[in-house]
Amino acid sequence: MKAFDYAAPASLPEAVGLLASQPAARLLAGGTDLLVQLRSGRKQADVVIDVKKIPELNEITLAPDHSLTIGAAVPCYRLTDHPAIRTHYPALAEVASWIGGTPIQGRASLGGNLCNSAPSADSIPLLIALSASAHLIGPAGRRSVPVEAFCTAPGRNQLAPGELLVAIHIPAPAPHSGAAYLRFIPRNEMDIAVVGAGASLTLANGLIAAARLALSSVAPTPLFVPAAGESLIGQAPTPAALEAAAQLAQAAASPISDMRGSAAYRRHLCAVMARRALELALARAQESK
Amino acid sequence: MSAKVQVQTTINNEPVEFLCEPRQSLLECLRDIVGLTGAKEGCGDGNCGSCTVRLGDRIVTSCLVLGVEAAGQSITTVEGLAHGNTLHPLQKAFLENAALQCGICTPGFLIAADALLQKHPQPTEEQTRFWLANNLCRCTGYDKIIRAVQAAAHEINANSGAAQ
Known part of the structure; x- marks a missing residue:
C-alpha cells in the first residue's frame, strides 16, 4: 500500500475540520472495502481518517417508538447480536449477518456499505424499503438524504467534498409492518448478490396500507421501484397482488450480464426475489402487533 | 514516507x-x-x-x-492458544482428526474456531460451517475441520463439566 498518514479524531467537529483541510483524505470505518481499494490502487489517500473514535458514529439508538439510529461505524455484528433489533428489525439483523463472513462482520458497517455505494450492496435495498435516511455532516452543517436518493452511480453518492455520514436513521415502523431482504447467491454464504430484493409492507384492516420495494445488482445503483409498492396500496395481500408488484419490479430493472449471471437470468430473478421478499415481509406484518 | x-x-x-x-x-x-x-x-x-x-x-x-x-x-x-507445551484442545483435535494438510489455513481456522466455541460452546454443524465460511481450505474439504471443532467442543465441555 502507498504511504499515508493516519488520524483518529475523537469528535465530529474535529473530523469535519480535518476532512476540510485534507482534500486527499479517505474515511476509515471497518476498512473492509477501503483497505482493499487502497491496496489495489483503485483509491488513493494522503490521509486515512479513522472515524471509529467518534462516539456518535458508534451508537445504536432504538427509541421507545422503535425508530432506530445506527451510527455510521457500528460494525454488523452489533446489529446481529442486538436482542431488540432482532425482535423489531429481524430483516436488519439478517442482512448484517450476510455481509461477508464472521471476521468481516466484526469490522464492516452498514454506513460503510452505504458509502461504498456498490450496486450489489446488500443492506441498501432493505434500508430503502425501511424508508431510511442518511444523516450527513459537513462544512455547511448537517443534512439528511433519503437512502433511495443517496447512491448516484457505481461507487458514487451524494456525499459532497468534506462531508461524512454520521448515522442511518430508520423512522418508527407503523403497527402491523414487516420487512425482508432476500438475495440469490449460488453458495450459502460469503457471496455477492446476483439479485437482491428488499421489501416492507404495512397492513391495516386486512388491506395493504403501505409497501416499498427495492432491488440490488440489477442497475447502476440500488434500485427503488416506487410503482411496485404503490400498486399494492389498498389491495388485499393476495398472491396475485404480490406477483403483480414483483412484475413491476422486474420491468424497472436494467441488469447487465457478468460473471455472476446473464441479464436475462437476472431479469427472471428480479420477479422471483421481489415476490419472495414481499411474501416474507407480509408474513412478518401479519405476525407483528 | x-x-x-x-x-x-x-x-x-x-x-x-x-x-x-x-x-x-x-x-x-x-x-x-x-x-x-x-x-x-x-x-x-x-x-x-x-x-x-x-x-x-x-x-x-x-x-x-x-x-x-x-x-x-x-x-x-x-x-x-497453547499453554507452554500443552496444546489447546482445538489444536489437539485438529491433529487427531487430520484436519490439516499443508497447514497454511490452520492458524486462521484455529483462531476462528476458538472464538466460535467461546460464543457457542456446543455449536451445531450448521453454526460451525457458517461461522467458518470466511476461512478457506484447499486441502481437507472441510469435513475433517468440522469434525475436529466438534471433537474439541466435546472435550472442552467434558473437562469443564468435570471441574464443576
Missing part, C-alpha cells in the same frame, strides 16, 4: 510495543515487525481468512486492519 507510529498493544497476554508505518496492515506488523508469523497472508483482501486473529472480543482478518488501529487493544494469535 509518512512518520512511523509507536503502537502499544497486548499480544497473547503480553504487553507489546511496535513501531510501524500507518499504511502497514496488522498482519504485516505481526509478521514482519513483532515476529509472530503464525497468521499467514493468503489473499490479502479479506476473503481467505488465513490471517484471522482476535482483536478485542472479535475475530478479524488482520490484512484488513491497520497496525495503528490496534493501539490499546488486545490481540490473540495462534501462538497464544
